[in-house]
Amino acid sequence: MRPLIAGNWKMHGNLREAVRLAEGLREGVDGVDLLVCPPFVHLHPVAVVALGSRVAVGAQDCHAAGKGAHTGDVSAAMVRDTGATHVILGHSERRQNHAETDASVMAKTEAALAAGLIPVVCVGETEAERLAGRAEAVVTEQLAGSIPYGFITAGGIVAYEPVWAIGTGRTPTEEEVAAIHATMRHALVESFGPAARTTRLLYGGSVKPGNAAGIFALEHVDGALVGGASLVAADFLAIARAVPE
Numbered sequence: 184m185r186p187l188i189a190g191n192w193k194m195h196g197n198l199r200e201a202v203r204l205a206e207g208l209r210e211g212v213d214g215v216d217l218l219v220c221p222p223f224v225h226l227h228p229v230a231v232v233a234l235g236s237r238v239a240v241g242a243q244d245c246h247a248a249g250k251g252a253h254t255g256d257v258s259a260a261m262v263r264d265t266g267a268t269h270v271i272l273g274h275s276e277r278r279q280n281h282a283e284t285d286a287s288v289m290a291k292t293e294a295a296l297a298a299g300l301i302p303v304v305c306v307g308e309t310e311a312e313r314l315a316g317r318a319e320a321v322v323t324e325q326l327a328g329s330i331p332y333g334f335i336t337a338g339g340i341v342a343y344e345p346v347w348a349i350g351t352g353r354t355p356t357e358e359e360v361a362a363i364h365a366t367m368r369h370a371l372v373e374s375f376g377p378a379a380r381t382t383r384l385l386y387g388g389s390v391k392p393g394n395a396a397g398i399f400a401l402e403h404v405d406g407a408l409v410g411g412a413s414l415v416a417a418d419f420l421a422i423a424r425a426v427p428e
């Protein structure tokens with residue numbers, strides 16, 4: 184499976200910096216797909232820079248409704264209209280800061296699929312849940328609650344992002360990552376059939392050039408969702424180059 188390295192730019196940078204960062208990635212990395220997810224307002228200019236390159240562009244969220252009185256929100260069709268092809272959904276910062284639930288992530292994922300976007304659905308346990316030995320149960324529950332019918336065949340992507348590893352510099356052990364990814368693969372194949380063997384499963388949480396190769400070597404890890412290190416073109420490309428040939 185062709186690996187995907189996705190960058191979540193969160194709420195960082197101004198327009199000039201976003202365009203410059205995208206320009207720095209245009210060359211791409213052989214054998215790897217790149218995806219960058221800028222804030223809504225930078226989607227179109229970044230999509231213009233990325234046009235004709237090996238870099239795809241995605242949003243960090245979308246609304247579940249097609250249109251309506253939703254001040255400040257952006258529909259999946261609007262995201263598609265910018266030239267973006269992907270959308271991150273259910274990131275733990277959205278689940279925590281905007282009270283998103285599995286059900287709302289499911290509804291947004293359905294809207295994204297209907298608009299022709301490829302969803303990147305995030306799941307992951309909190310530190311308390313891991314310490315309580317519930318990491319695999321939590322992730323399995325989140326998958327069951329947020330992945331709709333049609334996701335697998337549309338090329339939907341899942342990102343395992345342990346909440347306690349995001350932006351902290353801490354990561355699970357390689358054995359812990361491998362165990363969750365094997366659990367996710369099993370759960371998806373059980374629910375959606377053998378097509379789910381080709382669903383990309385990304386790991387996210389403090390991925391850096393220095394730890395990427397070990398993570399990418401693990402079975403059922405098909406790439407990464409990168410936050411902080413995606414804001415520096417050289418680091419993001421170094422992570423992509425760490426994918427084994």
Ligand code: PEP
Nearest residue numbers: 349350387388389410411
């Ligand atoms: C993220 O927010 O999706 C993420 C993985 O962040 P970081 O790489 O900074 O931990």
